[in-house]
Amino acid sequence: MPVYHHLGDIPRKRHTVFRQPNGTLYYEELMGNKGFVGPSSLLYHVYRPTEVREVRVVKQLEWQSEADRKLCHRHFRTHALAAAGPSPTVHRTPLLFNNDVALSLARPSRDDDFFYRNAQGDEIVYIAEGSGVMESQFGDLPFQTGDYVVIPRGILHRYRLTRPGIFLIIESSGEVRTPKRYRNDYGQLTEMAPYSERDFRVPQSLPLHRERGEHRVAVKK
Secondary structure, X not given: OOOOOOOOOOOOOOOOOOEOOXXXXXXXXXXXOOOOOOOEEEEEEOOOOOOOOOOOOOOOOXXXXXXXXXXXXXXXXXXXXXXXOOOOOOOOEEEEEOOXXXXXXXXXXXXXXXXXXXXXXXXXXXXXXXXXXXXXXXEEEEEOOOOEEEEOOOOOEEEEEEEEEEEEEEEEOOXXXXXXXXXXXXXXXXXXXXXXXXHOOXXXXXXXXXXXXXXXXXXXX
């Protein structure tokens, strides 16, 4: 069931002239995972979001599959796994992967001084421990232990930690959505679903940033 939500000032109609208080135009951006036909949102920017000064490779990601392909029992002692680094986004330890999904673990202990965007998959981040706020283009979303944070691909975001944590990250090559068996003909979650619409939370505040300068963005692809 589609849910409409908006924050900040928006024009009365879509795709119309929308001016800032000083008379200059806001820049409209359509963000979606299937162009004009899939789930999408309209964003309005003070400055052009396409202003890029430099693009370079930071590092290569090498996920090596196990040579022994026998099907057997596995026990992943993730709490005993050492931290790959302090970042919640670039310091992740791979656990399992195939062509559809990838699981990794992060033990973030400090905030990133850059923004992050996953350009190849949706992310579900299970907050096993920790708390904080996820800043994004869509607003600030507080999280705490036990939450699942769903981040569609391409969303620019950054974590602000109030308590170090343990994150289980699930990357999906397909769109993350509620299973069809839990939806009725109108898209509403049924009584048999393990969760309901009241369990979903969306950003409630949208700080406006007007500062200029250079800002680093790490893009995974």
